[in-house]
Amino acid sequence: MLIPTFACIIGISKYKDDSISNLPAAEIDAIKLARSLKNWGIPQSNITLFLNEQATIKNIETYFSKLRQLKEKFNMLFYFCGHGFRTSLPHPLSFLAFFDSYIENKYCINGLSLDQTIKKIIQVNSINSYIFIDACYLRINNIPNPKLESELDEKKNSQKGLLCLLSSGIEKSFEDQAEHYGYFTDALLKSLSQIRLYNASPTTFIDLINQQLLEKNLPLPEVYNIGIQQIDFLLQKLSFEWEKNNLIRKNVLASIQDISVNQHRKIICLIGKMGSGKSTICKQLESEKFKMICLQDLCKINEKNLTDSFILAVENKLKNKFYSSIQSYRYCIFLVDSFVFQDISQLNSFFRFIDEYKLNLLIFSNKSLKEFLNKDLQSFLIEWEIPPFNKEEAYQLLKKNTSNSPKINYELIQLVCKGNPLKLVQSCKSFPLDNLPIEMEKNIENAMAAIYSSGIVLDEELFRKTFSLTKSSLTFLEQNNLLLKSKDYWIAHELLYEVVENKQLTINKKATIDYWHKQIEKLPDHLEGCRSFIVTIKCFGYEDWLDNCLESSFYTLYHHKPIEENISFFKDGIDIFLSKSIISKASLLLIEIFIELDMSNFARKLLFKNAKIKRSLRAKYKILQAIISWKTGNFFESIKYSSEVINYTKNPIELCQAFFNRGISFFLFGKFKAAFSDFSLIHARAKDEKCIGLSRCMLGTIIGLKEKNIPKSKELLESSARLLYKSNDFAGVWLAWNNLSEIMWKIGKYRLSEIYLEKALKISNKINNKTIQLETYRNSLLLYLRTEGAFSKKINSILSDIEKNIFLPEIFVCLQLYNTLGTIYCLRYNLKKAIYYVKKAIPLTVNNSNFHILTLSNISLLYFLLNKKNKANEFYNRAINMAEERKQDLILQQIHFDHKKLASKTTQFT
Known part of the structure; x- marks a missing residue:
């Protein structure tokens, strides 16, 4: 029979006497230990937690008085985290300082001496007592022998034992100032996590603690062990039990707690399919007493007002004055289901919020979240798959949820359902392949295999004919809910897929491909059909005769909104062609x-070398290579590919595309005359309104930036915007307004610049293209820097939006953006971020003089901030000389503006 454990846990971060310093980690550590004990199997009713003002000498005395009244045998755990006090008498005494303790005449009033504390503990009816104290300056003066004292009280053959660990003896104890946890308690929790499943000796347990403290060069705990042979207070029964209608899997809860104690502030994501018991786990973990707070039913995370919506949800849940500021929430672990995010793309901004405020989060999700996170946040997330129900748990679930005997087909059902309780119940109620005639069973198996390989069924007659199926077999599957009608097509129940896999039914590859080829030709615009066709070809392999249907399917998916729903199918297409x-x-x-x-980055994967290319596709292939090249900053490559197309194609559309890409590359590389020549040629030859509009846009931009003929530039850009709008080329319209805005602020016409910028912003929000949005934000930063200053609210808001989405593959956007952010943060005197962005810009701009001019200017600004004037002047002169050599008058003005802006504040800053 297992002996119960009672735990008294005390954590005091704030004292009544203001002269006693705060200990931020004490309260958090006490909560962590209480939380861990609960999830490791000690009933919450057996754990008493005293925090801050609750931890008075009177309350502690009352607790021990009640504990002495217990007649049953139990193990006792006592934990204290707070201030220790040691008198300076000839025979010094060590005290635990409670909330209402104070020091008077070098004595601790309302404290409890360590000797008295241990005496109170061994006086209760416990078999083994465990004392863990995380406090400074403590030592036991009189070491009691609980076994001997018990036998002196006429209790023969007493089994009493005592293990006491004092975190650092009479030395000082330490905590992590940034993360707020005590090093001793952290080592204690991690060691308990390792030994909780076996009968560890005290020596093994203490060695684990010492090893962690030695790694940090910290003092080792003082140890007192009388009569304890094994650490047994955590040896609880961790199988499963029923609580009302919920199966409580104690071993899963304990494993989650193991992950939690071994991570500091990493978000933990528990992944499990529907029916894996996530809701039950969440309910069992939740404990307002131990600050594990479930928010999944309370709020929807609103990105626009992230902090307020989150705090409001917490306050509504707790209604407790103790949680008066967001800093207090660091004590909690928030239990959140992934559906609280109104949009899964909000994960990045929400995780940054959690990181900024150093909060703790545990998310329940049906799938991995890492693919939605930026790389810098992926390491911030720990993912753990909820284990499937084992055989005994599954048996109990079947027995509880169905009147059918779980012995029927039990082995196959368990294999098929992989321990998912919802599917287990479903399989018991509707598993159809028992006691059927052999021929009927064979027909049904063929139908199941055909549905499995095809994914969905659109045209039943075409499907049956292609696979040679009987109508009765499909009817049977539909009647038994293994084939379900959804809108205008049929889909399989998940159980059908698993039966096919576990029975290893034969798949007819030729019939599957033939069915989908005919189906796409018949219904080329059917969304689900196109998706299934792409997945089928990914599984079975590409063949030339399928290419037209594949092209049609990609076209259909591209024109379906929202397009984000089809990204995964486009990625499947990469695998098809790479193979x-x-x-x-x-x-x-x-x-x-x-x-x-x-x-x-995905497009580049398909532009592989040594590929088989038909002659008729060669020009298109080179044109796409040119686009990818200039988008990723390889302007020479883009010029080379475009020139190759110009030299051998006679197709007027391909010629216009090649001249345009070469013109863009010349423009971005600073070869404005060559760019002007290419765009002029397109403008003269093109008949398509879109080509004319784009060439006119770039001609207007060059005339405005280089020739400074503003009336002509304005006329061309406004005309191009109208033409491109008629052609439904909204990205082109955005380019015209954005370029016109940039020209206007560069010549000092800020009001006009803002008017055109508003037009660009309006269109960029509709297009849903991150590169376009970021470039518009960049332009906005440079305008508002001139009109409102580096610390304005508009600048703050734009910086926040930019830094959520800064991880882009398009180098030509990044190099400009990093330059701009480097300038902004220099003018905001934020050295850390300024250095970060300038360092990112250097390798991207070093081979492109037009962009490198501003990088050199930013380096000069940095040296001015660091008060290294010689270095600052050196880089300033390099930037000025380079701009003058290339006749970049507007960039010269920009450099002068930035340095003048900084110079006006430098003396004050220095």
């Missing part, structure tokens, strides 16, 4: 889609 190393019409369309979606 064959082939360039086809469908793969070129897919590359164009990735470019339009601002996903150049």
Whole structure:
């Protein structure tokens, strides 16, 4: 029979006497230990937690008085985290300082001496007593022998034992100032996590603690052990039990707690499919007493007002004055279901919020969240899959939830359902393949295999004909809920898929491909059909005769809104073409889609070398290579690919595209005359309104920036915006307004610049293209820097939006953005961020003099901030000389503006 454990846990961070210093980690450590004991199997009713004002000498005395009344045998755990006090008498005494303690005449009033504390503990009816104290300056004067004292009280053959650990003896104890946890308690929790499943000796346990403290060069705890042979207070029964209608899996709760104690402020994500018991786990973990707070039913995370919506949800839950500021929430672990995010894309901003305020979060999710996070946040997340129900748990669930005998088909059902209780119950009620005639069973198995390989069924007659299926087999599956009608097609129940896999039914690859080829030709615009066709080809392999249907499917998905729903299918397309190393019409369309979606890194994967390319596709292939090259900053490569197309194609559309890409590359590389020549040629030859509009846009930009003929530039750019709007090229319209805005602020016409910027912002918000949005924000920063200053609210808001989405593959955008952010943070005197962005800009701009001019200027600004004037002047002169050599008058003005702005504040800053 297992002996129960009672735990008294005390954590005091704030004292009644203001002259006693605060201990931020004490309260948090006490809560962590209480939380851990509960989830490791000690009933919450057996754990008493005294925090701050609750931890008075009177309350502690009352607790021990009640504990002495217990007649049953139990183990006792006493934990104290707070101030220790040691008198300076000839025979010094060590005291635990409670909330209402104070020091008078070098004595601790309302404290409890360490000797008295231990005496109170061994006087209760405990078998083994465990004392863990995380406090400074403590030592036991009189070491009691609980076994001997018990036998002196006429209790023969007493089994009493005592293990006491004092965190640092008479030396000072330490805590992590940033993360607020005590090093001793942290080592204690991690060691308990390692030994809780076996009968560890005190020596093993103490060695684990010492090893962690030695790594940090910290003092080792003083140890007193009388009669304890094994650490047994955590040896609780951790199988499962029923609580009302919920199966409580204690071993899972304990494993989650193990993860928690071994991580500091990392978000933990528990992943489990529907039916894996996430809601039950959440309810069991929740404990307002131990600050594990469930928010999943209380709030929807609103990105626009992130902090307020989160705090309001917490306050509504707690209604407790103790949680008066967000800093207090660091004590809690928030239990949140992933559905509270109104949009899964909000994860990045929410995780940054959690990181900024050093909060603790545990998320329940149906799937991995890492793919939605920026790389810098992925390491901030620990993911753990909830284990499937074991055989005994599954048996109990079947027995509880169905009147059918769980012995029928039990082994197959357990294998098929992998321990998911919802599917277990479903399988018991509707598993159809028992006691059927052999021929009927064979027909049904063929139908199941056909549905499995096809994914969905659109045209039943075409499906049956292609796979040679009987109508009765499909009817049987539909009647038994294994084939379900959804809108205008049929889908399989998940159980059907698992039956096919576990029975290893034969798949007819040829019939599957043939069915989908005919189906897409018949219904080319059917969204679910196109998705299933792409997945089918990914599984079975690409063949040339399928290319037209693939192209049609990609086209359909691209024009379906919201397009984000189809990204995964476009990514499946990459696997299709990579497996064959082939360039086809469908793969070129897919590359164009990735470019339009601002996903150049995926497009680049399909532009592999040594691919098989038909002659008719070669020009298109080179044009796409040119686009990817200038988008990623490889302007020479882009010029080379574009020139190759110009030299051998006679197709007027391909010629215009090649001249445009070469013109863009010349423009970004600073070769404005060459760019002007290419755009002029397009403008003269093109018949398509879109081509004319884009060339006119770039001509207007060059005339405005280089020739400073503002009336002509304005006329061309406004005209291009009208033409491109008629052609539904909204990205082109944005480019015209954004470029016109930039020209205006560069010549000092700020009001006009703001008018055009508002037009650009309005369109960029509709386009849903991150590169376009970031470039608009960058332009906004430079305008508002001139009109409102580096510390304005508008600048603050834009910086926040930019830094949520800064991880982009398009180098030509990044190099400009890093330069701008470097300038802004220099003028905000934020050295850390300024250095960060300038360092990022240097390798991207070093081979492009036009952008490198501003990088050199930013380095000069940094040296001015660091009060290194010689270095500052050196880089300033380099930037000025480079701008003058290239006749970059507007960039010269920008450099003078930035340095003048900083110079007006430098003396004050220094």
